[in-house]
Each structure stands twice: as C-alpha cells, then as structure tokens.
Amino acid sequence: MNNQHIISVFDEEDKLLSAIHKVQEKGIKITEIYTPYPINEAIEAMGKKSRFTLAAFLFGFAGAVGVLAFLMYTAVFDWPINYGGKPTNAFPSFIVVTIVLTILTITLASLFTFSVRAKVYPGKSFVLPDNRSMDDKFIIVFNREENKDNPLDLIGLLREEGATEIYQKELQPLI
Amino acid sequence: MYKTEVRGSLIHGNKNFHQISSDIIAPIDQPIPLWWKAAFGVSLLALLYGVIAIYITITVGIGTWGVNNSVAWGWEIINFVWWIGIGHAGTAFSIFLLILRQKWRTSINRAAEAMTVVAVGCAALFPGIHMGRIWLAFYIFPYPNTRGPLWVNYNSPLFWDFIAISAYLLISASFWYFGMVPDFATIRDRTTSKIKKAVYGFFAFGWTGSTKEWLRYESLSYVLGGIAAVLVVSVHSIVSTDFASSVIPGWHTTVFPPYFVVGAIFSGFAMVMTLMIIIRKLYKFQDYITNSHLNAIAKILVFISLIMGTAYATEIFIAWYSGSEYEMFTFFKNRITGDYAFQFWAMVICNAFIPQLFWFKRVRKSLTMAFIISIFINIGMWYERFNIIVTSLSKDYLPSSWTTYNPTWVEIGFYIGTLGMFAAGVLLFFKYIPMIAISEVKGVLKATTLNPTDNKISHHE
Numbered sequence: 197m198n199n200q201h202i203i204s205v206f207d208e209e210d211k212l213l214s215a216i217h218k219v220q221e222k223g224i225k226i227t228e229i230y231t232p233y234p235i236n237e238a239i240e241a242m243g244k245k246s247r248f249t250l251a252a253f254l255f256g257f258a259g260a261v262g263v264l265a266f267l268m269y270t271a272v273f274d275w276p277i278n279y280g281g282k283p284t285n286a287f288p289s290f291i292v293v294t295i296v297l298t299i300l301t302i303t304l305a306s307l308f309t310f311s312v313r314a315k316v317y318p319g320k321s322f323v324l325p326d327n328r329s330m331d332d333k334f335i336i337v338f339n340r341e342e343n344k345d346n347p348l349d350l351i352g353l354l355r356e357e358g359a360t361e362i363y364q365k366e367l368q369p370l371i
Numbered sequence: 372m373y374k375t376e377v378r379g380s381l382i383h384g385n386k387n388f389h390q391i392s393s394d395i396i397a398p399i400d401q402p403i404p405l406w407w408k409a410a411f412g413v414s415l416l417a418l419l420y421g422v423i424a425i426y427i428t429i430t431v432g433i434g435t436w437g438v439n440n441s442v443a444w445g446w447e448i449i450n451f452v453w454w455i456g457i458g459h460a461g462t463a464f465s466i467f468l469l470i471l472r473q474k475w476r477t478s479i480n481r482a483a484e485a486m487t488v489v490a491v492g493c494a495a496l497f498p499g500i501h502m503g504r505i506w507l508a509f510y511i512f513p514y515p516n517t518r519g520p521l522w523v524n525y526n527s528p529l530f531w532d533f534i535a536i537s538a539y540l541l542i543s544a545s546f547w548y549f550g551m552v553p554d555f556a557t558i559r560d561r562t563t564s565k566i567k568k569a570v571y572g573f574f575a576f577g578w579t580g581s582t583k584e585w586l587r588y589e590s591l592s593y594v595l596g597g598i599a600a601v602l603v604v605s606v607h608s609i610v611s612t613d614f615a616s617s618v619i620p621g622w623h624t625t626v627f628p629p630y631f632v633v634g635a636i637f638s639g640f641a642m643v644m645t646l647m648i649i650i651r652k653l654y655k656f657q658d659y660i661t662n663s664h665l666n667a668i669a670k671i672l673v674f675i676s677l678i679m680g681t682a683y684a685t686e687i688f689i690a691w692y693s694g695s696e697y698e699m700f701t702f703f704k705n706r707i708t709g710d711y712a713f714q715f716w717a718m719v720i721c722n723a724f725i726p727q728l729f730w731f732k733r734v735r736k737s738l739t740m741a742f743i744i745s746i747f748i749n750i751g752m753w754y755e756r757f758n759i760i761v762t763s764l765s766k767d768y769l770p771s772s773w774t775t776y777n778p779t780w781v782e783i784g785f786y787i788g789t790l791g792m793f794a795a796g797v798l799l800f801f802k803y804i805p806m807i808a809i810s811e812v813k814g815v816l817k818a819t820t821l822n823p824t825d826n827k828i829s830h831h832e
Binding site: 229231232233234235239297331 | 534542574586810
C-alpha cells in the first residue's frame, strides 16, 4: 500500500531542523513537515516559494484600474450631474474611493487565493498525520513506498537526531 | 527587535508549547463563570434598551432625538466617531506592530482585533440609522438602478466614509478570522468533545499546520499587513473630511486628518489597555500579558497624549493666527470659555494632562492606576468628539439660529445599546475564541525567552 507513511515526532524546533538537514543530505525525500507555528527554515527546506506579493500587486493593479474606470464611466459618461458647477471629471475626489476599494480588492482576492492555493476552506477533508502537531510536536512525514529499500537506515538516522517517536501509519483523509 | 537580554522573557513562567495551548484554551473548556453570566445579562439588558431606542427612531423618526436644524449632528455622530476611533486599535496593533516586528504584540493582537470588529460594528449602526429612512439605505450603493440610472455623488466625503467603514469592517474581520484559523485547529485536535470538534473543526477550514499552509499564511499576513496599514491611516482621515471639507468654524482646518488618526489610535490603545487589564485579572493571564506588555502600551499612550496636546494647542494657535473672527469666536468664546467650557476642559485634562502620569514608573506599574487612566482617556476622547461637533454647530455664522443641544432618552438609549452590544460581543469572544494568538505566541517563545544555561539567543523571526 503506497498510502503508508513513516511519521517521526520531534519535541524541539532545533532537533527538527537538524533532522531535516541530515535527511536531505542523504537524499531522502520528505513528504511534508507539520509544525505548531511557522518555521522559515522548515518551509525553505521543503523548497517552496510563494509568489503572493506578485499576485497581490496584480490584484491591486486590476482593482485600481477597475474602480477608477467605473467611477469615470458612471460620473462622467453615463449620467453627468452638475454639483454646484464643479467639473464632472473631478479626478481628485475619485482617489479616496479608488484607494480604499483597491485595498478591499487586494484583501478579498488574496484571501481567496490563499484559500485556493493553501487548500484551506470550509468543509475540507484533510490529512492529519499526528493530532499533536498544532499543539507541541514537530512532525516529519516520509512516504513508506519511497523508502522501502532502506527504512531501517532512515529510522536510525531519525533516532540519532532526537526523534521521540517513530511510527508507521496509513494516512486517511479526515472530514 | 526584541532584546531579551535587556527586556527579559516576554512570556513568564517557563512555559512549554503544550502549556501555552492549555492555558489559552482553558477558558473555552471550563464551565461558564458566574461573573460572565452576570455581565452578559447586564450587557443584554443594555442592548435591549438600545433595540427599543432604535425601534422608536425607525418607526417614529429622527424627531425623537434632540438634534435640531442647527445642531443636526448630535450624540449619534459623536458616538459613531468615538466607536470608530476605538476600532482603530486592533488594526494599529496588529498591522503596525507586525510590520515593525514587535514581538510583544503577539499576546495582545487577537483581543485588540476582536475589539475592533465589535467596535466598528457598533459604529456602523449610527450613520445607517441617522440617514433617517433606513429602508432606503441601499441607495448609497452605486448600482445600476431604475432611477436613471442615477449614480451616487463620488465627491461627497459622506460617500467616502460609507466606503471606508464598510471596507474597514470587512478587512479587519477577515484579517482577524484568518489569524484564528490555526488556533481553531489546535482546539479541534485537542478537544475530546464531539460537538467542539465538529464546530471548531468547521471553522478551522481543514488546517493542519503543514509547510504548504504556513508558507502561504506567512506571505498573506505580510501582504495584508502592508496594505491594511494604509487603511488605518485612511479610514479616520476620511472620517475627518466629513468635517474638514465643510465651511463650519472649528472644522475647516487642514490639521483634521492627522489629528483624527492620532486621536483614534489614542482611544483605541486606551481601550486595549482597559480590556487587557480585565482579561489579565479575570483569566489570570499575567504570564502572557505581563507588566512589560502594559508598560509598553502605557509608553505609547504617553507619547500619543503629547501629540494630542500639541494638536489642541495648534488648533487654538491657528484660530488666533488666521485672524478669522469666526474661528476666534469658536475657540475662545465657545470652547475655552462659554457654554461648553466644561466639555472642552474635560477633553484637555483627560487626554493631554492625565496620561502624563504615565511618565512615572510607579503609575505604569500599578494596574489600578493604568486602568483608571485608560478609562479617563476613553471619556476624554468622547468629550473631544462632543466638542468638535456640538460647539461648532450650536453657534454658527447666524446668531438667530444659535441654539443648544440636549440628547433625548432615545439617543442615550441608542448609545447605551451599543455599549451593551460591545460588552456582549467582547464577552462572547472571551468565552468561545482563544483570547491570545496561540501559534503566534509559540512562534516567538524561543526567541524571547531567557535561557540561563544557554547564552546564545536565537533570532528566529
């Protein structure tokens, strides 16, 4: 069964990080790391990068252009109203609404992107290898199938690095 | 950067991660205490009074209020600005201190954000009902309509205000919620109760704490932090343009936007201080909300108080320096002296003088004194809004339209109702949501704890 995984549990951040480095030096592939709080080194070790700032900039650009275009269209072209003889294209008055709605667009679009990219949404069925990972344990998960040739080497290495528990588990999605 | 060698451990009591989770989740697992039930009962009563007042206002009309043709903005706008000001602290706390990487914010930001969301909700009620015919409130949305289509007036600060408040409410609520997702997962994974597992599990959105999630979580929090910082400044600047873009003496000044923003942060931080002292006392969180945390808030308050004093002095100086007799009259005959001298001096004393006591270490260290001063600031900030609105409107350019203003019981009821709504909201927060951001406190624990056996301090961000 290729859903079998080796779960190693660490009590401390330092030991987790040292184990990650040692394991990766040996060329062993880590499936995922679970930590109670964000640890940049662990995120970097997984080789993941986020292009969130670029996405946010694009949302902001689209938002700003869209809002300004809407204001111009409605106030200048669709139904120009004379407010005490002021010009209908009162551009400086549009700036405030544009800024605020641009920020709103960035926020809502970024949250939506986060939800889609990190796969965090209501009613999601999720895989939780060890239910102490959001409390006080640091978990490294390895695929059993990928390490079928040398499981004992891996377990020995993890023990050496201070893993407090190592066990095998079939990962099932939870509702 | 938090210098642990200088400032000592941020979290006291040599906590480990498991203890942090247990301590912070404890109020959710424990049975509801008696004081909570009593306080919730009282706040519901206050809320009921408010609901009755709102019902009368809507069914009978704005005529049930004490506002008149001259003083057309009464308690409703005072209270609206007051609540919005209080609602500034959450974002100021989370966002500014997040960007400045102030680690001490982690114990406080959750409660400050909760307070923001409830306070902005209270604030939003006032202009909505003040519009008079609330069933036509949707007219303010620019949507294709059958009236032309007739679009809204984008040149009006009142429209900017509507956009700013709605956006602020949405953004602060989503920022707050997004920060709670990992903590809901902690509750979900620890609890043995099936109901709690289902409820908190639903709100945790399937969060597991994998690097894939944390990576995006961190990126998103900095993106949101960066752009929402603009919002903290813009929202109250826009509220100030409701006043400053008019031609009323005492309002028509360029100092208004910064003066309002600083005032808002001032009242918000004071309310955070009030709330944190209550939380610390009632839930025995002194290991998390330490004296050093309250000390930091007190130092910010004394600094902002100086800015407030400078702003008051600037207004008076400019009134004299402008040579405008109307400005002179408003400031010297109708604020410093005259019918509203009490409200003016209450504002100056509560905001500019009393917080100066925080210069003394003994005052900063005394919880009772800090609590009393924070209440004085909240009262002082209410008087500031009274001063701005009522003094300027009561005596305008035409002496024949001069009048006084007194609130009716309906207006007072509306205000008390929002106080009840605020208290009830905060109490629900105490009971059902982790009051301190668990994962954030864990994240800074190592870097901010003095380890006697190890002199090497880690600087993990």
